[in-house]
Amino acid sequence: MEISCKKTNCVHNKNNHCAAKEILVGSDLDCKTFKIDSSKPSPATNMLKRSLYEIGEIEKNFVEKDNIDVACNAKHCVFNKEGVCSANGISILSGKKKSAFCATSIKK
Numbered sequence: 001m002e003i004s005c006k007k008t009n010c011v012h013n014k015n016n017h018c019a020a021k022e023i024l025v026g027s028d029l030d031c032k033t034f035k036i037d038s039s040k041p042s043p044a045t046n047m048l049k050r051s052l053y054e055i056g057e058i059e060k061n062f063v064e065k066d067n068i069d070v071a072c073n074a075k076h077c078v079f080n081k082e083g084v085c086s087a088n089g090i091s092i093l094s095g096k097k098k099s100a101f102c103a104t105s106i107k108k
């Protein structure tokens, strides 16, 4: 599964992609695998600092296939199949304060 992620100050984030082997999305849709890397700029600051080279890297990475397992506790989501996400790919967005949340979830 491919995971696009805007939480650029997470230790697992590489060019707006998740590089973790597996993640857990909670019942509140928050990514429970998120771990802050204080050496990385916050998502808002990062947007301002992007160079054209970095944007090219993001586009290149977007077509690469990730192989990440997504465990999910959001039982209300149509993609949740017995605790595992069955979507082809998901988008994780940067939430308020320190959270990162799944924006792909659709209510049954």
Ligand code: SF4
Pocket: 003, 005, 006, 007, 010, 011, 012, 013, 014, 017, 018, 019, 020, 023, 031, 032, 033, 034, 035, 092, 100
């Ligand atoms: S916030 Fe979650 S989805 Fe995003 S890079 Fe970190 S672990 Fe991966």
